[in-house]
Amino acid sequence: MSKFLEIKQLTIGYSNPLVSGIDSSLELGEVGLLIGNNGIGKTTLIKSILGQNKLLNGEILINGKAIQELDENQIAQQIAIVFSKAEIPDNYTVTDLISLGKYIHYPYYFQLNEADKKEITEILRKLNLSEFENKKLTELSDGNLQKAFIGRALAQNSPFIILDEPTTHLDEENKLMILSLLRNLAKNENKLILFSSHDWRLAKEFADKIWWIKDQKLISGIAEEVILSHPELSQPTILNFNQSFFPPMIDAPELEKEMMFSYLQKNFDKDLRKFKLTFKNDFWDLNSDKFYDNYHTFQEIKQALEKLLDTRDIN
Numbered sequence: 642m643s644k645f646l647e648i649k650q651l652t653i654g655y656s657n658p659l660v661s662g663i664d665s666s667l668e669l670g671e672v673g674l675l676i677g678n679n680g681i682g683k684t685t686l687i688k689s690i691l692g693q694n695k696l697l698n699g700e701i702l703i704n705g706k707a708i709q710e711l712d713e714n715q716i717a718q719q720i721a722i723v724f725s726k727a728e729i730p731d732n733y734t735v736t737d738l739i740s741l742g743k744y745i746h747y748p749y750y751f752q753l754n755e756a757d758k759k760e761i762t763e764i765l766r767k768l769n770l771s772e773f774e775n776k777k778l779t780e781l782s783d784g785n786l787q788k789a790f791i792g793r794a795l796a797q798n799s800p801f802i803i804l805d806e807p808t809t810h811l812d813e814e815n816k817l818m819i820l821s822l823l824r825n826l827a828k829n830e831n832k833l834i835l836f837s838s839h840d841w842r843l844a845k846e847f848a849d850k851i852w853w854i855k856d857q858k859l860i861s862g863i864a865e866e867v868i869l870s871h872p873e874l875s876q877p878t879i880l881n882f883n884q885s886f887f888p889p890m891i892d893a894p895e896l897e898k899e900m901m902f903s904y905l906q907k908n909f910d911k912d913l914r915k916f917k918l919t920f921k922n923d924f925w926d927l928n929s930d931k932f933y934d935n936y937h938t939f940q941e942i943k944q945a946l947e948k949l950l951d952t953r954d955i956n
């Protein structure tokens with residue numbers, strides 16, 4: 642069976658390559674989560690899949706056809722895109738926006754036929770947006786606005802939907818709502834969903850596959866397997882807010898590791914990479930090449946580290 646999206650030996654970028662040697666695929670009914678640091682090439686990859694960027698090498702096949710051989714309209718029949726930074730058209734209602742999804746099927750000026758109207762009513766219902774059908778977009782909550790943009794993608798009726806950061810700017814409850822909506826679309830309507838996210842820790846619970854851009858390569862596979870085989874993904878350093886803080890090695894279950902990281906990051910503007918903390922259920926081991934002791938509380942660990950750093954500064 643051929644994969645709906647197939648990428649072979651692909652290099653993407655501009656004058657210089659950003660990511661090379663990409664070999665991967667996704668099938669209808671799957672949810673793929675695209676992650677990677679800022680500026681690493683996520684949007685560039687999305688644009689390449691949409692045929693908007695010249696490929697530096699290799700190929701992208703959509704339903705067996707090379708992307709370069711499809712014209713704009715043929716691509717729109719296969720792929721709908723939801724950009725999170727989309728401009729909100731002034732004076733548009735929710736129904737107007739969703740109706741725009743039908744545009745690709747008509748010439749410049751069009752009027753919706755009865756079947757289209759029925760379909761849009763059905764999309765509004767499915768997205769729980771019926772009560773807002775005549776509301777201006779500018780009056781919607783962020784969560785409902787995001788749903789309206791997804792509604793436009795659904796009206797386009799393409800089997801593949803790509804979303805750039807669909808959960809950014811949403812509160813936790815709306816994030817979960819959008820993520821389950823995306824998963825339901827894949828599972829109940831056999832859509833292929835590929836979305837990028839900075840909230841990937843949450844998003845991974847809803848994704849079948851992870852596509853992770855790192856060191857100019859794409860690491861891809863079943864979400865859980867990618868995380869298991871790349872310990873740095875489960876290291877909390879990915880949530881580093883404090884530029885001059887470098888965490889010690891923390892050997893502990895995920896939650897304890899995350900909490901210890903969070904506590905140290907708030908309390909130290911320092912490089913702690915010389916130290917290692919090991920969780921032993923009832924206490925924590927703290928050691929470096931010259932030191933070893935154990936502690937029961939976070940505060941004891943903080944005091945010990947402060948003392949050790951002080952001593953080191955004097956020496």
Ligand SMILES: Nc1ncnc2c1ncn2[C@@H]1O[C@H](COP(=O)(O)OP(=O)(O)OP(=O)(O)O)[C@@H](O)[C@H]1O
Binds near residue numbers: 659680681682683686
């Ligand atoms: N049209 C362009 N010409 C040249 N370089 C570009 C162009 N567009 C983007 N870049 C550069 O390519 C790199 C990757 O950008 P891209 O937008 O793909 O990253 P990203 O992973 O989506 O980042 P973010 O998470 O911040 O959105 C950046 O260094 C960016 O400056």
